[in-house]
Amino acid sequence: MSATHFTHTSLFRSFWVIFFVLALVGCGATSSSSLTLIDATSAIPATAPAAQPTVQIGLVMKTLTNPFFIEMERGARRAEAELGIELIVKTAAQETSIDQQIAIVKDLIDTRVDAIVIAPGDSTSLIPVLHEARQAGIIIVNIDNRLDMAVAEKLGLVGVPFISVDNEAGAYDSARVISDQFKTRTKVAIMQGIPTAQNAIDREQGARRAFRENPNITVVATASGFWKIDEGYKVAAQFLTDHPDLGAIFCANDMMALGAIRFLSEHGYDHVLVAAFDNLQEVQSALQDGSLQATIDQQAAEQGYLGIQYAYKLLQGETVPAETMIPTLLVTGTRQP
Template sequence: MLSGLVACSESIPRVDNRPHSAFNQMAGQDAPPARIVLVMKSPTNPYFSELARGASRAQLETGIDLSIKVAHEDDALEQQIRLIDEVIEKHLADVIVIAPTDSIRLVPALARARKAGIHVINIGNRLEPRIVALYGMPAVPLISIDNASAAYQVAGKLAEGLPRGSKVAIIEGLLGTNNTRQRTEGALQAFSEAGLRVVAKQSARWKGDEAYQVTAQLLRDYPDLRAIFCSNDMMALGAARYLREKGMTRVRLAGFDGITEARSALHQRQLVATIDQHANEQGYLAVRLAVDALAGRPLAAETLVDTELLTASVPPAP
């Protein structure tokens, strides 16, 4: 059964319980279904809606009881902490699957969950292993991608054909998160190898509206800027909106996530490239991993899903 949706958009799926249950067959037909809570970030980013669909697909296959709880914003750290504490206090879950807003500051709440006997699975943004160990938690299994490698591919595509010494910038996600840091590192490496000059790095906290404003400021400060790598598609689309409104066609943009709107922007030549994280597969694998945890099966410390570089040659999403 899928239940407990909090502050989520209509695009996040709701599914009905099905009589078949792989987990119940394993644990005994009379055993109550395993309870898994997926704590996500903002439903305004289609990436997370797709991640939820993948989790729901695994729910249909396993028959577990899946609840999806959603923070209002990508950077809603305090709300995610409250959601985790609610799960602990009300005994709502056997496993928490967490897409953390912050790699460090969410760890104490998750340590409380683990102390209460709740398994923890990490999806997407990696929890900081050093802090996890500091709080006495066992290593938290991770489902994610190689963010640095993927950003390197996207930024490399963005750099193609630009003269050496061209000025470029990076619009970062939320500072203090592993995925922001890794994507910046990958982009910096690609720009360095292409001989480009990174004149600015600025956070827009994953938000399109903030990226719009950051882009405006970047172009006031560096009117000869040639390209901007954005750490997610929402920010790339915000930057593209600014360029479109100002009639600027000389500045190249690239994003990260492969959401439907970004694919359309590729087709319209508003973006040069983005990366498909296969969020559906990440959500699916996280729930399957949670079921394995409850069954006492050995878990891989890290499962990295393959990514796909998308360029203007990729057909737009239907």
């Protein structure tokens, strides 16, 4: 384009702008003052700056039927408020609903969340779909129950931060409260969580370690209550049917312990000692009346809070610890055998 043509075009446009302004003034388009050229041009609305997208973090838990996970969500919500992110909370119907958790992760991949913080119901089954999420550019943070590290490494899911408690040590502390009370030959049983969950495996090992330290104790039965109250009731019934002289039961969580305690109370086995894990609000009365000897507070809210904080830091390009162990707190009851 020639300079002469550019000048003519510019002059032509300027003429029409001035003509338009003068026409507005002449027609009384302003109410009390004359509209200047500057006024006219500044009245044209500016294009608003593009809004920054909100960071979306998905929190995937096992269920909300267990109060432990309600506490975990409470901690995550605190992090949400502090960070100004959008928290998307998803849970399965039950702690055993592993396929549902897998479907939830797939849905979050389709939603294109920025990060997923997950308390997996199973330590191996969710690894493939979490690897798929990682491949899609989604940050993964593992809380509560550890993913199987060997399987994860084999499938290429490495470098996932883990936040939890020392489940083996916590179970040892809880089981030792009842173990130390037996001075004569005593039979005991262990009620496991989901057998393929690493935290269930660790808690069984911790309880066994405590029982081994007392030569008077023999572990005569082990069975899974799958973290549920009703299953805890059924398993306790089987324990006492097979071993009516049973002296104690270690339950790998409070929910199963509540079921076991209900069976023991209903069938006259009040002398059987029970220890558990989680320190739910629902077991406080059992701790007070002695039907529960001990439990472990694993600070569920803190796990949820740190999980969201770590995910956000990773999204900001910061580094976080590969493993964070939150201290467990032993909570004891009052009854003696």
